[in-house]
Amino acid sequence: MPTYGNEHSNPTSQVSWIQQLALLEQQGEACILVSVLEDKGSVPRDAGTKMIVTRNELYATIGGGHLEHLATQMAREMLISIGDGKTDNKIHIERFNLGARLGQCCGGMATLSFEPIGFNQHHLVLFGAGHVAKALVNIVQTLPFKITWVDEREAEFPDYLAPNVHKLVTDDPVGEIKHMPLNSYYLVMTHNHQLDFDLAREILSQDHFSYFGMIGSQTKRKKFDLRLAHRGFEQGTIEKMQCPIGIAIVKGKHPAEIAVSVAGELIAHYQGETLEAKRPLKHNTLVG
Structure with missing residues (x-):
């Protein structure tokens, strides 16, 4: 046989x-x-x-x-x-x-x-290791996520990371996207607007993510939308990017407040809830 x-x-x-x-x-x-x-x-x-x-x-x-x-x-x-x-x-x-x-x-x-x-865990790729990202990791590491935390600056990472958090120091963050698992969650919150845009362009080009969010104001969103459209991205693809991010009812500029808002949006997404529409401009003063 x-x-x-x-x-x-x-x-x-x-x-x-x-x-x-x-x-x-x-x-x-x-x-x-x-x-x-x-x-x-x-x-x-x-x-x-x-x-x-x-x-x-x-x-x-x-x-x-x-x-x-x-x-x-x-x-x-x-x-x-x-x-x-x-x-x-x-x-x-x-x-x-x-x-x-x-x-x-x-x-x-x-x-x-x-x-x-492996069904209870989602893979989150977090670009940027600033204050908001640090506050966010403290919350998300307690949720059903495996986190790949990406930044060019090794000194920005904390000395201790939870077992489900993998630090990735690289001089080519954009190039790392093609190595990430299908249906990953992506959050972009780097210190560089041009890097944010390059990451957005690559993530949308790959188009195999579960969620893609970018920290920023409505003004930043409008600028990025125009730049992406000029590079040939269709409106339906551009709209897959969540920006601003977070739950509208949770307001505040403190990193911990922003982190709670963003974590709430991630939870809502993996629980199958429909995400909120873009927040009005007057409620969006986050700086990407």
Whole structure:
């Protein structure tokens, strides 16, 4: 019979799947961890064996054959269903009769668990390490976010960062965008208006984000809209940029007040709420 084993040319070991899981988590890519919970009789792999299934890749193996092929199909159906919001991201357990159900000559029974991983976290790419960004990170790091915090100035970062905050010091912030996971959240609040614009242009060009917000006033927004339009961006694309950012009812110029307002908007977005329209000019005195 055909073998539907690992999709990589070099099967990973049961040690390296842990490393691969950590890498996927760092990249913000959701996956299903398939584990053999129980084995009876003759089965391809013993209890405790694991493999990782993403939408396009397969890491490690639970023994190949029809069992692994069916488990991979089920895992990918889970990924799509959970991603579309059709099912909850709960562990699913399934028992397989390898002889009667799958027609494998080895017979036996195998119980598999399908554990969704990475669905509760959103990936936030934060450009800029100024006072507002520092205040915002203190809040967002307590929410279901993995944060990539980008700035050209290493000295601006705090000495201690939470485990879900990754510092990225680079002299090419714009070039980092193409390396970020699909459907990331983007917040632009750098110290340089030209850099803000370059980042906006690249983020909108990539157009695979869940949310894109930029700190600034209505005046800044109007200027950026015109510049983007002159560079060929359609109005529908430009309007995907949230600027000004934050919840209108939360006013104030103190970094902590602004951070609370912006965090509220992020929460509203991932909870599926419709974001507010642009705030009136008189309520927007934030300086980007």
